[in-house]
Amino acid sequence: MDDVKTPSSEERKSALSGLGTSRKRVEDARFTQGKGNYVDDIKLKGMLFGDFVRSPLAHARVKNIDTSAALALPGVHAVLTADDLRPLGLHWMPTLAGDKQMVLADGKVLFQGQEVAFVVGDDRYAVADGVSMVKVEYDELPVVTDPFKAELKDAPILREDIADQKEGAHGARRHPNHIFTWEAGEKEETNKVIDEAEVVADEMVYYHRTHPCPLETCGCVASMDKVNGKLTVWGTFQAPHAVRTVASLISNIPEHNIRIISPDIGGGFGNKVGVYPGYICSIVASIVTGVPIKWVEDRMDNLMATAFARDYWMRGKISATKDGKITGLWCHTTADHGAFDACADPTKFPAGFMNICTGSYDIPVAYLAVDGVYTNKAPGGVAYRCSFRVTEASYFIERMIEVLALKLGIDSAELRSKNFIKKEQFPYTSALGWEYDSGDYHRAWDKALEAVNYRQLREDQKKQLQLFKDGKSRKLMGIGLSHFTEIVGAGPVKNCDILGLGMFDACEIRIHPTGSAIARLGTISQGQGHATTFAQILASEIGIPASDITLEEGDTDTAPYGLGTYGSRSTPVAGAATAMAGRKIRAKAQMIAAYLLEVHDDDVEWDVDRFSVKGAPEKFKTMKEIAFASYNQAIPGVEPGLEAVSYYDPPNMTYPNGAYVVVMEIDVDTGVSDIKKVYALDDCGTRINPMIIEGQVHGGLTEALAISMGQEIAYDEQGNVMTGTLMDFFIPTAWETPTYETDYTVTPSPHHPIGAKGVGESPNVGGVSAFSNAVHDAFKPFGLTQAHMPHDHWRVWKIAKDLGLHN
Amino acid sequence: MIPSAFKFYKPDNISKAVSLMKDFGEEARVIAGGHSLIPIMKQRLTDIKHLIDLSGIDEIKGINITGDEISIGAMTTQVELINNEELFQKAPIIREASLQIADPQVRNLGTIGGNVANGDPANDMPGLMQLLDATYKLSGTNGSREVKARDFYEGAYFTSREDDEILLSISFESPSGGYAYEKQKRKIGDYATAAAGVIIKVENNKCSSASIALTNLSDTPVYCNKAVDMIVGKEIDNDLLDRVTKTCVDQSDPVADQRGPVEFKKYVAGIVIKKALKRAIERV
Incomplete structure (x- = not known):
């Protein structure tokens, strides 16, 4: 043994593929070979299928549902309506936002695509025939699609079930179509500051309704085993444990008899957080028929009915001194929630974390009020690749900064720099009550402006403008800036819960005798690569190579309780739990090592993958040796085995941030934009896997591009969905996707065990503002202050037209 | 679904x-x-x-070229139209337009016959066939007959094809002169917001013959006969091209959809028509 050279610490460290390694994703082998196991891949013996009869109308009374022709079809087993669910109390279900939602139309329908009846049959074909044979008689009612008309005195009452309730889940309701008013900050003081300010910019900023549109739609397989009384549901669940608890509470099936399994999930983006009628109907149908039921929605169902995002009308006022120091921010938001308030926010936050809308700036006083209203549109309001309402907040402040810069006549890059929270101000308490953990905004901003050569860009832009004015070009150049601060990692149990479930998360680790391990978490990957990155966290914590650690999530019978994966919470919360569980393992390993090395516990020290005797590094026990010893040695005072579990309640949120720059050229005649540059600098604290971060940033930027440049859920005045297929709902292809330049700074989170902040959603939060600001910037010389997204060809064309550029 | x-x-x-x-x-x-x-x-x-x-019907597949006579079987796929070198030599606009249809997966299965016979105003080939003054050969219970592409389309999804008729082939003469097919769309795979095809001959800066047709700007393809009458025999200058473009736009009758309102579509039609005219003239 003596002639074998002991590897250095660095060599041993690199063999672990721990923190900071661009480790290849372990998930990809199966995904790229078509070997993933998604809900629709699950086939059980005797399984039947279910699908919905959906409402073609946005608002109507349901006079009669005739199921006889459908039931007469061979292969159709059952047709459930609200009347069948009523005896079980399941014709309505609670929403995550404290409202309730019809599972199947109970006397009326409130949006196009609403679930009216559930047809169960032998296969998809029989079910589709059955759906087409259910005859529903409707009496049309007047439709409300404009949230500003919802509260008019003579507006049709949408939710007759709660029309007389003056008090909702979040306080007083002032109109039958009003859901809540939510306020933060200092109203009077803010008004006073704005009234007396030297400069005020006042603007309405609309963040339009869009949709997460994951590649895999929502679905489930419900299987009630009547012999042992156990219900198993495989489904597209971003929060399997929460689904189990909610399912138990509403069905009265004891929680230990419910097993929720999230298999591989093909993207979530917030779309798979909520509970949908399809899950309830499948469970009921399985209980009724005694066989497993599969329900998988199609693309049109998904776009039309399943959890939209955004739809915030944000009226803002921002005040400043003449030389550009911001003095106050006021915002009133009208939030269009659709027919039911089914936002997937922490329960105490009906407008999510919209009060992060002071952004990256040191704003002394601020006030925010959000009014939620009902309209005849699909419910939802989920956090589409962002923490709760954070893209809305970030878009709002980044537009307000731009309109303020216009008013002040100064460069918006300079205005931002002048108002950033300074490095030494962290931890910083914002005017709307959040405690920002860490940041170095000036460093990131300066790095970004230098990387893109901002001054040169402005020169190029001037030249292009001159060509345009001289009639030599019909193109304008726009430079879009954004600096964002996210608030992720929900969250501290003291203020974050969903239906009373604290938003902690958990990790459980078992070390096997031969020194490999399995770790289970309360989260569930939908493409984020948890099996890769959480193993890296552990590798660095417990000195076992990442490739020797299996990661398991999504089975409530085996995984520890956690609140799931959304709002960039996995790394901040479950990642912290993972590190903490690893530290427990290491603490026990230290005792075992000391025993084996015949020294006192305090006389050994950790060295990458081993404990060695202080001052005598040649005397050591590797984690592999320690693991085996834990299974075969009787160590006095130490239990056999090497396992740990950690439930982590984060002390604070984390605040990832970044600086993005987009450059585009816009043809004023066709409205076509050509994206020339996208630069994204992210500070997500400690970087676990740079390659995965880069992939996350590319993906998030592509969604940001989609949202800002064309993606929307549009309705006509009758409440018909106008964007129900991927022909009209914009998903960029490789062709439309530009090249991305990514960059970073590292400002670790001081309260997170490894300093990580989360990154998956940052590019969507920062990207939308940067793309939209580029469009606005191109038209700035002609007096444009605000034009609503999406900036698709015709809307950009209309900006040019309204500014007289077509004359 | x-x-x-x-x-x-x-x-x-x-x-x-x-x-x-x-x-x-x-x-x-x-x-x-x-x-x-x-x-x-x-x-x-x-x-x-x-x-x-x-x-399964081989007799309506493939491309036949005899001299300047081009005949394309209805079941010829778009990818075949793109890859056929002889067709490219004789009628390069077919490749240029076909490459702007949808995406490679669609073009691997999509056929010229399906594209022209369905009567969908958003399809690119009907306008292109009107541009080329193509002839459609149909076969039905009462035998075969021929219809000019410019007479075939009656309304959205309505054509002069009888219920029992099947389109066999499409034939046209090899066009000469400059050509261009310009299309604006929202993304790969989308139908045109506006598209225009131009074939033009210019001698001594005078237009000796021309053809102009539009896609997705009315409930049928639009053959711009008034604009053609206006340009043939005239000296080409920018003012004439503007007037020709305006005449084409006046003949269009688009409907509003998610791509935009009528006013926008007509404006963009003007842009793509002018671009197509200029590019075709440059290629003469």
Whole structure:
């Protein structure tokens, strides 16, 4: 043994593929070979299928549902309506936002695509025939699609079930179509500051309704085993444990008899957080028929009915001194929630974390009020690749900064720099009550402006403008800036819960005798690569190579309780739990090592993958040796085995941030934009896997591009969905996707065990503002202050037209 | 997204296909590439009891070129149109336009016959065939007949094809002169917001012949006969091109959709028509 050279610490460290390694994703082998196991891949013996009869109308009374022709079809087993669910109390279900939602139309329908009846049959074909044979008689009612008309005195009452309730889940309701008013900050003081300010910019900023549109739609397989009384549901669940608890509470099936399994999930983006009628109907149908039921929605169902995002009308006022120091921010938001308030926010936050809308700036006083209203549109309001309402907040402040810069006549890059929270101000308490953990905004901003050569860009832009004015070009150049601060990692149990479930998360680790391990978490990957990155966290914590650690999530019978994966919470919360569980393992390993090395516990020290005797590094026990010893040695005072579990309640949120720059050229005649540059600098604290971060940033930027440049859920005045297929709902292809330049700074989170902040959603939060600001910037010389997204060809064309550029 | 039940037939010659059409009348439809038909069947917007697949009929496949006479079988796929070098030599606009249809997966299955016979105003080939003054050969119970592409389209999804007729082939003469097919769309795979094709001959800066046609700017393709009359025999200058463009736009009649309102579409039509004119003239 003596002639074998002991590897250095660095060599041993690199063999672990721990923190900071661009480790290849372990998930990809199966995904790229078509070997993933998604809900629709699950086939059980005797399984039947279910699908919905959906409402073609946005608002109507349901006079009669005739199921006889459908039931007469061979292969159709059952047709459930609200009347069948009523005896079980399941014709309505609670929403995550404290409202309730019809599972199947109970006397009326409130949006196009609403679930009216559930047809169960032998296969998809029989079910589709059955759906087409259910005859529903409707009496049309007047439709409300404009949230500003919802509260008019003579507006049709949408939710007759709660029309007389003056008090909702979040306080007083002032109109039958009003859901809540939510306020933060200092109203009077803010008004006073704005009234007396030297400069005020006042603007309405609309963040339009869009949709997460994951590649895999929502679905489930419900299987009630009547012999042992156990219900198993495989489904597209971003929060399997929460689904189990909610399912138990509403069905009265004891929680230990419910097993929720999230298999591989093909993207979530917030779309798979909520509970949908399809899950309830499948469970009921399985209980009724005694066989497993599969329900998988199609693309049109998904776009039309399943959890939209955004739809915030944000009226803002921002005040400043003449030389550009911001003095106050006021915002009133009208939030269009659709027919039911089914936002997937922490329960105490009906407008999510919209009060992060002071952004990256040191704003002394601020006030925010959000009014939620009902309209005849699909419910939802989920956090589409962002923490709760954070893209809305970030878009709002980044537009307000731009309109303020216009008013002040100064460069918006300079205005931002002048108002950033300074490095030494962290931890910083914002005017709307959040405690920002860490940041170095000036460093990131300066790095970004230098990387893109901002001054040169402005020169190029001037030249292009001159060509345009001289009639030599019909193109304008726009430079879009954004600096964002996210608030992720929900969250501290003291203020974050969903239906009373604290938003902690958990990790459980078992070390096997031969020194490999399995770790289970309360989260569930939908493409984020948890099996890769959480193993890296552990590798660095417990000195076992990442490739020797299996990661398991999504089975409530085996995984520890956690609140799931959304709002960039996995790394901040479950990642912290993972590190903490690893530290427990290491603490026990230290005792075992000391025993084996015949020294006192305090006389050994950790060295990458081993404990060695202080001052005598040649005397050591590797984690592999320690693991085996834990299974075969009787160590006095130490239990056999090497396992740990950690439930982590984060002390604070984390605040990832970044600086993005987009450059585009816009043809004023066709409205076509050509994206020339996208630069994204992210500070997500400690970087676990740079390659995965880069992939996350590319993906998030592509969604940001989609949202800002064309993606929307549009309705006509009758409440018909106008964007129900991927022909009209914009998903960029490789062709439309530009090249991305990514960059970073590292400002670790001081309260997170490894300093990580989360990154998956940052590019969507920062990207939308940067793309939209580029469009606005191109038209700035002609007096444009605000034009609503999406900036698709015709809307950009209309900006040019309204500014007289077509004359 | 599951169609109602239908019977499927795959005849190996035209007479069998025609006889199936005759037997089943309105309940029958032929299927070529299926890109338009299958989605509407899945959405149950149409109820077809008998589906007759033409992909087994070899006599309506392939490209035949004799001198300047070009004949393309209805079941020739778009990818074949793109890859055929001889066709490219004789009628390069076909490749230029075909490459702007959808994406490679669609073009691998999509056929020229399905594209022209469906009567969808958003399809690119009908406008292109009007541009080329192509002739469609149809076969039905009462035998074969020929119809000019410029006379074939009656309204959205309505054509002069009888219910029992099947499109066999499309023929046209090799065009000479400059050419261009310009299309604005929202993304790869989308139909045109506005598209225009131009073929033009210019001698001594004077236009000696021209053809102009538009796609997705009315409920049928638009052959711009008034604009053609206006340009032929004239000296080409920018002012003339502006007037020709305006005349084309005046002949268009687009409808509003998610791509934008009518006013926008007409404006963009003007841009793509002018671009096509200029590029075609440059290529003379």
